Amino acid sequence: MSRNDDFCAAARSLLGERGFTTDPELVDPWLTDWRGRYTGRAIGMASPASTAEVAALVKLAREYGVPIVPQGGNSGMSGGATPDASGDALVLSLRRMNRITRLDPDAREAVCEAGVILQTLHEAVAPHGLRFPLTLGGKGSATIGGLIATNAGGTQVLRHGSMRAQVLGLEAVLADGSVFDALVPLKKDNRGFDLKQLLIGSEGTLGIVTAATLRLLPALADRVVMWAGLPDVRTARRLLIHAEKMAGEALEGFEVMPRHSLNAVLAHNPRARAPLAQAHDWNALIELVADSASAATLADRAQALLESAFEAGLVEDAAIAMNEAQAEEFWALRDEIAPAERAIGPAMQHDISVPVAKMADFVAETLPQVEARFPGCTAVAFGHLGDGNVHYHVLAPAGAQRGEWEATQGKEISHFVHDLVTEWGGSISAEHGIGQMKVGELARLADPVHLAILRNVKQALDPQGLLNPGKLVPLAPAPASH
Template sequence: MTDTAIERQTRLIQAVRTALGEKAVVTDPDDIAPWLDDWRGRYHGASAAILSPDTTEGVATIVRLAGEFGVPLVPQGGNTSMVGGATPPADGSALILSLRRMNRIRSINPAAKLAVVEAGVILETLHDAVNAQGMRFPLTLGARGSATIGGLTATNAGGTQVLRFGTMRSLVAGIEAVLPDGAIHDGLAALKKDNRGYDLTHLLVGAEGTLGVVTAVTLRLVPAVHDRATGWLAVESPAAALKALRVMEARSGSAIESFELVPKIALDLVLQHIPGTRPPFAGAHSWLVLVDYVSQSGGDGPAQAALEDLMQGVLATGLAQDGVVAASEAQAAAFWRLRDSISEAERAEGPTMAHDISVPVDAMPDFMLHAAAQVEAAFPGVHASAFGHLGDGNVHFHVNAPRGVDAARWRAEVGEPASHMVYDLVVAAGGSISAEHGIGQMKRGELARLSSPARMAALRAIKTGLDPHGLMNPGKLLALAESPSAP
């Protein structure tokens, strides 16, 4: 970084202090350090300061000043990105713009089934607040205790309830954001009809902070759960699991909210590395499915009995070999801990190349098996497997290194070529290289390599039009060569 760039940062930091006060600026290296690395530990950044406003107007002031001084900004919430989307550049050229102080729930309207929530609100905090008013925000994931609403919106997050409710884009009814010139876009009104040209809400959802900074969103709520049941099914194959899902859906309508497919190899890692976990069955099974059944009213009957009945029906068809339903909320939480801990367990085991991919639902069972076999044949010693949201065509396809390898060398010599192969197979199957985690840093090269010229031209034009100097989350989504240049 040049002396001129450092001087620009220094002037920006001082201007923010003057305009917003000392609380809006963090320059102590020890306080900054925890926010410089991504969750997976693959990307390591540098930044001279964290700018931390507590109002939308404060965000607008910082963005406007950053434009005047020519300083790039990296918006950041809970820093739970799986693709390095919130990590600043390693050269220290950008400052972190933290939304964590913007943590107010502005309103909850149970009658309208809407909540207006600031970007820094933690997902679990929102869950608790709306549940207290008899409502529910139907998106959850393993990082719910640290992921923020702004980050979830910026990445169009999915989670384990997409099967019924869709991704974040389906749940955002309005958005407030600061655009790259510092202007505030107030689109929080939850209008059912709005034909004023391009849909800025949908454009900003999933833009990963490259087109502006999400400061608040209007979210769709649903009534709180009347009764819930959670259970495991043991199946022989992904194809059997998908058939079982369709049998259960045909008998229960929309009561099945989650249907998570887990291979034995993933469960074994969790049992090995996550203290206090126990297997759901006494015997070993090649594939397991975690099922959540939800009833919305007392007229539906007890959820536990209903799920047991559904499982008995599946067992009778031969699509499953065993089943168990949680007898208590504590046991249900233990069941979900097995699923939510897979990534943590894999990280403890060693290097992993993680791929958040989607293909058409009907093609997914064969893809999971054939792609894994092809990757393992091409790269002897690796273990390839997939787990996740089978019902919506999105799984997490992971390639795990053999034990004892040097992580950096393995990623460079084996992991990266294996990832290229995985993404080639995904595109050949008519799928997407990113289903819910976004592009971030990790996939920007693959996006450029595998996308059509039309898609890339459109992305570049949108980015250039809104952020001509490339100051918003530089190096994310678009490869550096594809992005505008800072002044």
């Protein structure tokens, strides 16, 4: 038997038939990321049922030198949960660890295992008059562990922050099989480095998240969703500032999208309807929310916001959703942009951020630069303007071949976009992680001190390089030969 065979036999003995498999019918569906961009091979797939089993498995993998690729819902955007083509890595699925082990309505806390689905958490806390303040389009498949590992964002970051802000405590298995247990939520703790924050956003390269204590908030008693037509993206920035002054903490969402993106959704979904009678070059989707203490005045505050925005010349036209069904229809127009674009043809999709105050200028100035540099392409930006984060997509010219175009001109486009982002002091990954998709660009563009710290931390916590190799942390360049 080979060393890999020996490992598989030992892993099967440790986890049982349900916890370890090499059956291609069971393993193969998890070897390709959900967008179909990356496909790898694996020695097998482990599905432990407890933190103790994860720890024992990591120790076993360390003994045999087997790389581990942690995987949650396999819904990431950067290929961070897909093994490489060598076939030497183990896919570690956390999906069986799907229990909410503690729900404390008084403390407004929930302790979840890594495999809990985001939507399941939402549904579990709702009967207690609570909510978890993070949501995104993939909430039906994204897991808590994956969201923590990538420091996921979503549409509520403007008010509540990314996943990093929701984690009160954390449990993770480290590369040597030891368990880092910091699940107890402490408001103050000055015992050195905040190690849980080091693990959040590390994409499984420093440790495997197995559980977390999460903060909960009172459920919403009411919300008002508005759609505004705008002349340009710089006006959208001024409208955001105005909304922040008028609505304060009630402002929970502020998304922008250009005419092209809205038209794509309307063409893609025959049931979709434009909220306004006339088309506008830019659109803003605004959501105000209130708990029970302030719900009575929410509608009046929303009306006052729009009236004052009209008076200030910030809005060309606007509509307020008349009921919850219409509010969901407004949000669906935003959520369906990505599939609508995919129906048009190939595109290079960039998840980027620049300083919030500069985002509108960045969009206004760089979209024409991209289109001038690559004739026939269409550049669009949409998303979380208030977070300084937009989805910056460049659609291929008509007739471009999917697959071939992305590998040729598409790569050149991404380099150009990332160069622009770097010039503006921004980040090439705002909320989707680096994974394997952007690791080369990170190596090309990041500050050398930044890269050195990443590599040193990785070396300190995972000296054998067995945790999610090839993701997030670029390899150091080989020393020059003499």
